[in-house]
Amino acid sequence: MQDNNLTIHLSGNIPEHLFNKRLDQCLAEMFQEYSRSKIKEWIENNHVSVNGEVIAIPRTKMKGRENVVISALQEVKVENKAENIALDIVYEDDDILVVNKPTGLVVHPGAGNASGTMLNALLSHVPEIDKVARAGIVHRLDKDTTGLMVVAKNLQAQTSLVEQLQSRTMGREYEAIVMGNLIAGGYVDAPIGRHATKRTLMAVRETGKPAVTHYRVIEKFRAHTHLRLKLESGRTHQIRVHMTHIKHPLVGDNQYGGRPRPPKKADASFADALRSFNRQALHAAQLTLNHPVSGERMSWQVPLPQDISSLLLIMRNDVIDNKDLMEY
Known part of the structure; x- marks a missing residue:
């Protein structure tokens, strides 16, 4: 098992239709990839600001259009084993790995797919990648979608690639x-x-x-x-x-x-x-x-x-x- 702290930085404006909704409800609607309990925890631990002011009470009502920023560290626990699974590598250097994913290959372990995934293959191909959250996977393709994915081999690369995804420069x-x-x-x-x-x-x-x-x-x-x-x-x-x-x-x-x-x-x-x-x-x-x-x-x-x-x-x-x- 590996523990990593992943830096989370999210921002956006609360939609007008969420008028009079609780802050935690608004954020759960805006950032659906994170659980309501995780968002509530971030608020209570002073990781959320609204219009530049830290708000620590999840039930605080919003009016809409407020600018919200989340800056937090999320602990990532990975319990996966390296598996000798062949990867179609298109490009590789010290910082990134570009893979042509075949159909049928699950990217990340989950319910019903505890092994045999791209993550397991990456842990075998680049053992030191276990120091990077999610073994460097910064974006995904569905199991049956084929084609190109980029993987970060170190934290510097991961930070850059995530920023490029968020800024749409990738x-x-x-x-x-x-x-x-x-x-x-x-x-x-x-x-x-x-x-x-x-x-x-x-x-x-x-x-x-x-x-x-x-x-x-x-x-x-x-x-x-x-x-x-x-x-x-x-x-x-x-x-x-x-x-x-x-x-x-x-x-x-x-x-x-x-x-x-x-x-x-x-x-x-x-x-x-x-x-x-x-x-x-x-x-x-x-x-x-x-x-x-x-x-x-x-x-x-x-x-x-x-x-x-x-x-x-x-x-x-x-x-x-x-x-x-x-x-x-």
Whole structure:
């Protein structure tokens, strides 16, 4: 077991719709990745200021628009073992590690995934990374999402990468196949929060955190569209939630409405390929950041995995075989 103190620095303005709500309620709504009990503890230990004044009473009522700042140390306990799991390493130096994550690999141990995760692999590949909270993992990809992730190998790198994520200077671009026809690019600007009834899922909610996703069309098919997407923010399941919100869920994303729907007169091989594609068709294709020590702007790209490439090929053949059904 390892104990680390992770520096937490959060700030924001309390939304107007939280008028007359308790401070701890407001912060729990604003920073949903932290528990209500942890937020209450921070308030009572003088780690929260409102408009520059430290507030130590969780039940203090807010009027809305107040500026809040949380500065605290969070103890992180890690009880994980190093496991010899192969990693597809795209880049590595003394400070960072860039990995191309395959589908099916869980990033961090949790309920039902106590071992066999990327964190376990990192502890084996870089033993000294156990001195860094969460073994240097500063952002995640869902279990079945493939592509690029950066890992911090020391505390200096971790601090820099977290700051870049928060300031949106780290660029992340994805490719996806979605249901339906999108004629042109655009963006989705809709707040994301925890689903009201399905607590493992996220949803567009008025009380959620701001989230913006930009997209452009790479290729159009009869009943699907291949997209390139860029995040301005990094909310849980952001692309999956935003695409569902505009009625174009990701192919294979059964949790958010992407169940297979072959187009009319699709041949058997195409229909079978759609039905057997059992993950969201989402790939983190490009990662851009400032090196945490040298400051150099760096960028990496990885090609689509075989399963998505194969599905795209089948979709192209469907267009060729059904020219009489195409509409442009």
